[in-house]
Each structure stands twice: as structure tokens, then as C-alpha cells.
Amino acid sequence: MTVGFAFCGSFCTYNQVFPVLEKLAAEHTVIPIFSEASSKTDSRFGTAIDFLSRTEKICGMKPCTKLSQVEPIGPKKLLDILVIAPCTGNTLAKLSHSIADGPVTMAAKSHLRNGRPIVLAVSTNDALAGAAENIGKLLARKHYYFVPFRQDDWQKKPTSLVADFSLIPQTMESALQGQQIQPILLPGKP
Numbered sequence: 479m480t481v482g483f484a485f486c487g488s489f490c491t492y493n494q495v496f497p498v499l500e501k502l503a504a505e506h507t508v509i510p511i512f513s514e515a516s517s518k519t520d521s522r523f524g525t526a527i528d529f530l531s532r533t534e535k536i537c538g539m540k541p542c543t544k545l546s547q548v549e550p551i552g553p554k555k556l557l558d559i560l561v562i563a564p565c566t567g568n569t570l571a572k573l574s575h576s577i578a579d580g581p582v583t584m585a586a587k588s589h590l591r592n593g594r595p596i597v598l599a600v601s602t603n604d605a606l607a608g609a610a611e612n613i614g615k616l617l618a619r620k621h622y623y624f625v626p627f628r629q630d631d632w633q634k635k636p637t638s639l640v641a642d643f644s645l646i647p648q649t650m651e652s653a654l655q656g657q658q659i660q661p662i663l664l665p666g667k668p
Contacts, residue, residue: 480507481650482557482589484582485533485541487515488564488601489523494643495563495599496532501647502561503536509556510534510541513569513582517543545584552588559650560589560596563625563643567602567609573622574612590621595653599625599646605639617662623653628664 481502485495502508510533518526533541542548551557562569562582569582578587586596598616602609606629616622625641626649642664652659 479558480509480556482509482511482551482560482585483537484511484513484560484562484585485516485529486513486562486564486566486569486582487519488566489516489519489521491564491601491640491643492523492529496536498563498643498646499533500536503538508537509539510537511548511581511585512541512543514543514580517541517581542581542585545581548581548585549588551585552591555592557589557594559594559654560585561599561646561650562586562596563599563641563646564601565598565641567604567612570598570600570602570609570612570616573598574615593621595621595623595650595656597623597625597646597649597653599641599643599649600627601640603635603638606637623649623658624662625649626659626662626664628666630667632666 483499520526530541572583578584625645627639627641630638630640649659
């Protein structure tokens with residue numbers, strides 16, 4: 479199976495996402511994709527070049543960081559499934575409004591033309607505020623599947639949600655069968 483694995487800019491979750499990427503790359507061909515922000519932004523969680531290099535080492539290929547690199551995904555039917563992890567509020571908004579102005583959203587648009595699944599692993603501080611509408615729209619759309627999520631710190635960040643990234647493989651299995659893994663809403667921190 480060929481998996482597209484797209485990173486967006488929720489850098490604080492990368493340490494949870496990389497072990498999942500390693501597991502998937504050990505079992506499948508993984509084509510890595512980075513949003514413009516994730517491919518260029520250094521943060522207190524690490525540098526862009528380190529994240530890109532680590533991903534290349536895991537997947538055995540350089541991550542796609544340009545529109546021209548991901549546009550052929552649909553016409554050439556390159557992917558069986560696309561995972562977006564972490565999927566930020568910005569990306570949720572663009573996907574819900576069919577905006578394809580960067581590598582991740584273009585990969586999704588191109589992949590959707592084949593009616594194949596997209597798995598979203600949400601990580602956003604405004605999921606239960608401004609991003610709630612976009613989550614709702616995508617939950618109601620064909621071919622989008624959500625990794626189960628929970629409030630990550632309801633006292634300090636009451637509108638924030640984060641996916642349980644360890645459930646990406648199980649969510650992929652369900653998505654490939656056309657089903658949303660359940661339950662979507664998880665109890666508080668494990």
C-alpha cells in the first residue's frame with residue numbers, strides 16, 4: 479500500500495507523530511508531504527531542516543514541499559490513502575472550503591479526485607470554537623475520516639482538541655473499508 483503522510487504546523491505534536499510515521503514506513507511505502515509552514519518554520523520544538531531530514535530518513539525519500547510535487551497524486555493515482563497528521567485548524571478550514579493553495583491541501587484535492595480516503599488527525603487550539611464548523615463540515619463529507627480526538631487540556635485550553643495519534647493505523651484500516659472508527663470522541667487524557 480502507498481500512504482501519503484502530510485505534516486502541518488502543530489509542531490508540539492511531532493514527537494507523537496514520528497513514531498507512527500516510523501511504524502507505517504516499516505510496513506508500507508510512505509510519500510511524505512510538508513505544508514509550507516512545516517517545511518520552513520523553526521520553533522521551540524525543533525527546526526524545519528531537522529524535521530525534513532528525519533522524515534527523509536524514515537521514509538527513504540525527500541518530503542514533497544511544493545505544489546508541483548503533489549499535483550500528480552490524483553492523475554497518476556499515486557496514493558491508496560492520505561494521512562494529514564497533525565491537521566491544524568488552518569488546514570481544516572482550507573479543506574472544508576476546498577482551498578488548495580499549498581502542498582497539503584493540493585495533495586488532498588488531487589487525491590480526492592480518485593474517491594480515496596483522507597485521514598485527519600486534528601490538533602488545534604480552537605477546535606471547539608472557530609474550527610468546530612470546519613470539523614463538522616468534513617465529518618459530513620465523503621472520503622474524510624477522523625482519528626479519534628480529545629480535549630488535551632480543558633482547564634488551560636478549553637477549546638483545544640488533539641487526536642490520539644497512536645490510533646492512526648486503526649483509523650486507516652477503517653477508512654479503507656469506508657467506515658469511521660468509533661468512538662470519535664475520547665475521554666480526557668489517558
